[in-house]
Amino acid sequence: MQRILLVILLGLAIAGCKDRRKEAVEKVDHDAAAIRKASAAVNAVIRNSPDCTVAKPLIPEAYQRIDEALQVVDAPATHETLAALKAQVDRVAELCP
Numbered sequence: 189m190q191r192i193l194l195v196i197l198l199g200l201a202i203a204g205c206k207d208r209r210k211e212a213v214e215k216v217d218h219d220a221a222a223i224r225k226a227s228a229a230v231n232a233v234i235r236n237s238p239d240c241t242v243a244k245p246l247i248p249e250a251y252q253r254i255d256e257a258l259q260v261v262d263a264p265a266t267h268e269t270l271a272a273l274k275a276q277v278d279r280v281a282e283l284c285p
């Protein structure tokens with residue numbers, strides 16, 4: 189009887205670990221999707237930075253995507269990545285007042 193109880197508890201513990209891993213993977217995927225959206229908007233700004241008339245209207249959307257991503261990501265590294273993206277947009281915004 190004790191062995192059966194031990195096997196059941198062990199099974200529950202293993203299932204709990206798998207759920208945590210699955211949650212972690214889903215969270216990373218969610219963070220990556222948010223960063224991809226922000227990065228795409230920032231890349232459009234950078235790609236068009238030589239032509240301020242094209243780049244300037246793209247800047248507000250890039251900032252908005254960065255702000256949206258900051259609200260949904262959790263990992264500290266993602267915050268640093270978004271800060272770096274914002275710095276790139278800031279540079280273009282300074283060049284194209």
